[in-house]
Amino acid sequence: MFLILALVLLFLLPSPWNLVAFGVGLGLFVCELLLWRRHVRGIRQEVGAETLIGKEATVVSACRPEGQVRVGGEVWAARCAAGVDVGEKVTVDGLDGLTLVVSRATRARTVPPTGAERPS
Numbered sequence: 001m002f003l004i005l006a007l008v009l010l011f012l013l014p015s016p017w018n019l020v021a022f023g024v025g026l027g028l029f030v031c032e033l034l035l036w037r038r039h040v041r042g043i044r045q046e047v048g049a050e051t052l053i054g055k056e057a058t059v060v061s062a063c064r065p066e067g068q069v070r071v072g073g074e075v076w077a078a079r080c081a082a083g084v085d086v087g088e089k090v091t092v093d094g095l096d097g098l099t100l101v102v103s104r105a106t107r108a109r110t111v112p113p114t115g116a117e118r119p120s
Contacts, residue, residue, distance in 0.1 A: 001032070053094060055091070
């Protein structure tokens with residue numbers, strides 16, 4: 001950002017001030033690069049099939065015991081001991097090579113109390 005500003009000021013300001021503004025802008029640009037590099041260096045990237053563990057997937061072809069699931073727009077080979085049908089939701093429990101080990105997704109359902117069950 002500061003580099004663009006320095007270049008614009010180089011062409012817009014009168015003769016001695018354009019070089020001063022360009023030098024200041026260039027110095028700010030170098031500081032910006034160093035600070036950005038320091039910030040980004042500490043952030044670790046999460047990559048690989050291990051990042052899929054714990055995510056929810058949709059069954060593409062029936063897993064009895066092996067089939068395919070879609071996780072985040074990608075189709076993966078999967079194995080499910082209980083067996084699931086197409087369209088069901090599963091949770092990725094582990095990884096065996098490039099085959100995902102999945103199980104049927106269980107969602108805790110909270111049933112709202114009816115009028116008769118509410119305390120008065």
